[in-house]
Amino acid sequence: MKVAFISLGCAKNLVNTEQMMALARQAGHTVTGEPAGADVAVLNTCGFIETAKSEAIEEILKLAALKESGRLGKLLVAGCLAQRYQGEVLTELPEVDGLLGTGSYTDIVCALEEAASGGRPALFGDINSTVEDGARILSTPPYTAYLKIAEGCDNRCAYCVIPSLRGRYRSRAMESLLREARELAEQGVKELIVVAQDITRYGTDLYGRRRLAELLTELCKQDFHWIRLHYLYPDEVDDTLIEVIASQPKIVKYLDIPIQHVNDGILRAMNRRDTKEEIAALLEKLKKRIPGLVLRTSIICGLPGEGEHEFEELCAFLREAGIQRAGIFPFSPEEGTPAAEMERQVDGDTARRRAELLAELQSRVMDSFNEHMLGKTIEVLCEGFDGEMGCYAGRSYAESPDVDGCVYFTAAGRVEPGSFVRVLLTGTYGGCLLGEWEE
Helix, strand or coil, rough: EEEEEEEECCCCCCCCCCCCCCCHCCCCCEEEECCCCEEEEEEEECCHHHHHHHHHHHHHHHHHHHHCCEEEEEEEEEEEHHHHHHHHHHCCCCCCCCCCCCHHHHHHHHHHHHHHCCCCEEECCCCCCCCCCCCCCCCCCCEEEEEEEEEECCCCCCCCHHHHHHHCCCCCCHHHHHHHHHHHHHCCCCCCEEECCCHHHHCCCCCCCCCHHHHHHHHHHCCCCCCECCCCCCHCCCCCHHHHHHHHCCEEEEEECCCCCHHHHHHHHHHCCCCCCHHHHHHHHHHHHCCCCCEEEEEEEECCCCHHHHHHHHHHHHHCCCCCCCEEEEEECCCCHHHHHCCCCCHHHHHHHHHHHHHHHHHHHHHHHHHCCCEEEEEEEEEEEECCCCEEEECCCCCCCCCCCCCEECCCCCCCCCCCEEEEEEEEEECCCEEECCC
């Protein structure tokens, strides 16, 4: 069969899609990213918050229209939306020909065959014992790849459904990770992005202690140019890990540390394990120990109990902390989470207004950072020529793919995608940096 794969949501979801693609190809099927003309389309969904659910349903309806026009055979829905709403999807979306939950990615071949023979598979394996090793077909540019070092989450934040969708925290064996990383390097990957819901907890379940610092030290011995880290929980960052990040030149000095809030009462309501004082102390320590550090975080506005005082405290902290990057989200009351049942719910419009105000504040912090960078020469990973801008586009250590901006630069000659070049920064444009290639 000709099987099209579409992946929504986070990088961890993308890795699962790449695993399904490899299994389908191993079974003799043709793998494509274009659903028109395919025998089966497999949509791997996110179902984390309301906006992600809406995006998934919209994509299902697009694929359903393709089916109705005769340009697509069958439609399978996989991932978090399928896991979370398995009954509703099957009853309310008759266009869907089968489901695979987050515990059944490795059952993709069985699902394809059952759907092709007229069945309607609904496969929901144990979310606490998934197979995370195995081949992948990279869907990222050939110079960048993700290395998922763990699945699931044990943090149990009050607003989050991930533990119920992805199961308990499960570290992958270090030997398997190093073998996969070596294979990625041999394929030409230059930027390795280490991901998990919480990479700082790596090893605690499997080895009885944190082993992220040790893993990173071993990864740095392999043939990568950059190693990027997503996501570090603040209460798990210790001095050993900081020293490895600071001392290893391959680890980019860009850390994504989701703090979510800083008011102590809101942090307790979120079931977070740190305080405002502890967060501030960690950020200050990181800045002192890691020169040139760029920080990214995630913030939730409008959790139940957040009044104007708590919101202003958050604004003041972000103004003073100088965190260069931030993903800011209005609280989404997800069914099945403790936060959805809390008293003192914040009106949705108020939560969205606060998120917009924070985004404006954060844009000023980013503009200040960009202005500070002008006149410097930095290393940039070229990602190709941007026809609309009329110049090349790439990323420095300070920009992670898909979540941050980019660096636009001019060049006298041709610059190959995947190559690292030196760029003199000369200006800004729409939150991005402009520069010139220094040969």
